[in-house]
Amino acid sequence: MSIEPLVKATEVSKRFHVQGKVLRAVERVSFELHPGKTLGVVGESGSGKSTLGRVVLKLLEADGGSVTFEGTDLSKVPRKTLRQMRRHMQMVFQDPMASLNPRMTVFDAIEDGLKIHGIGKSAAERRMRVEEVLERVGLPRSAGVAYPHELSGGQLQRVGIARALALRPKFVVLDEPVSALDVSIQAQVIQLLRELRDEMQLAYMFISHNLAVVEYLSDEVLVLYLGEVVEQAPVEELFAKPSHPYTQALMRSVLKVPTSPDEVQDLTPISGEIPSPFAPPPGCPFHPRCPVAQEVCRQKKPEIREISPGHRVSCHLA
Numbered sequence: 001m002s003i004e005p006l007v008k009a010t011e012v013s014k015r016f017h018v019q020g021k022v023l024r025a026v027e028r029v030s031f032e033l034h035p036g037k038t039l040g041v042v043g044e045s046g047s048g049k050s051t052l053g054r055v056v057l058k059l060l061e062a063d064g065g066s067v068t069f070e071g072t073d074l075s076k077v078p079r080k081t082l083r084q085m086r087r088h089m090q091m092v093f094q095d096p097m098a099s100l101n102p103r104m105t106v107f108d109a110i111e112d113g114l115k116i117h118g119i120g121k122s123a124a125e126r127r128m129r130v131e132e133v134l135e136r137v138g139l140p141r142s143a144g145v146a147y148p149h150e151l152s153g154g155q156l157q158r159v160g161i162a163r164a165l166a167l168r169p170k171f172v173v174l175d176e177p178v179s180a181l182d183v184s185i186q187a188q189v190i191q192l193l194r195e196l197r198d199e200m201q202l203a204y205m206f207i208s209h210n211l212a213v214v215e216y217l218s219d220e221v222l223v224l225y226l227g228e229v230v231e232q233a234p235v236e237e238l239f240a241k242p243s244h245p246y247t248q249a250l251m252r253s254v255l256k257v258p259t260s261p262d263e264v265q266d267l268t269p270i271s272g273e274i275p276s277p278f279a280p281p282p283g284c285p286f287h288p289r290c291p292v293a294q295e296v297c298r299q300k301k302p303e304i305r306e307i308s309p310g311h312r313v314s315c316h317l318a
């Protein structure tokens with residue numbers, strides 16, 4: 001493993017201004033990501049996962065903190081350089097249909113990306129590259145002539161992945177890449193993502209609201225609540241010793257990968273509503289929903305602290 005991380009985020013924050021009010025979408029998030037590794041990002045809807053992904057790729061401007069890619073501070077690179085860097089930093093979305101032009105064939109959609117980034121000297125070279133990547137993501141060559149509406153959800157997501165990977169990126173943000181797919185197809189696509197990562201030494205930021213999906217692919221996990229990291233740990237550690245009540249609640253609220261066909265799983269939805277991001281509660285932002293909250297949690301905001309190497313938690317009681 002290289003000493004220098006491929007991607008490094010330091011205290012990254014992003015605020016939105018909506019009708020005169022400030023919404024803290026991402027608040028002081030830090031992480032390091034190395035080639036071949038996956039950072040899982042989990043949290044309920046509105047916790048800031050997509051915003052974090054976009055800020056890290058500089059599709060959105062951060063308000064605070066910094067992001068470096070291969071040691072280069074993204075806030076300091078000129079637009080032109082950023083455009084050139086983009087091929088190495090790609091994003092795959094939940095809904096591939098929305099990001100594909102309905103009037104473009106799969107082949108053209110993938111080739112388009114190559115043209116934009118000036119990859120492949122000739123049409124023949126680009127064709128080879130498109131066919132190679134289609135095959136690599138498990139699509140038949142004939143898929144190239146298909147239009148998006150002719151493909152299934154799983155095939156479309158493979159196209160989305162192919163389009164990103166044709167550029168041979170180093171870092172890919174996967175934003176809920178399997179959430180729209182049937183459960184049986186989810187496993188296939190996740191397996192594919194894992195193989196591609198290992199083969200190409202890709203670094204992933206894998207965004208999902210489902211901890212069970214994140215577990216299989218991640219090396220480290222960030223748990224976000226109202227834009228803030230409440231827990232951050234190596235994946236085995238997080239699942240062995242989830243230490244924030246929110247992480248524990250998330251774990252109880254999603255189906256695990258069954259260990260036997262007749263295993264019965266008890267699902268407990270997280271109680272209470274997510275507070276308004278415009279007016280987060282005082283003290284610990286999770287206290288109104290926390291089953292073990294005490295007076296201190298209502299009064300004082302916990303600082304994130306390390307409870308064992310690489311395991312950080314923001315809870316008074318952890």
Ligand SMILES: Nc1ncnc2c1ncn2[C@@H]1O[C@H](COP(=O)(O)OP(=O)(O)OP(=O)(O)O)[C@@H](O)[C@H]1O
Nearest residue numbers: 016018023025044045046047048049050051052277
């Ligand atoms: N462009 C925007 N303008 C204003 N508010 C925004 C914008 N984008 C996101 N937000 C708000 O920022 C917060 C974080 O949103 P974000 O989409 O990052 O969360 P998420 O965890 O990805 O949720 P989901 O799983 O639903 O996509 C939410 O309160 C959302 O309403």
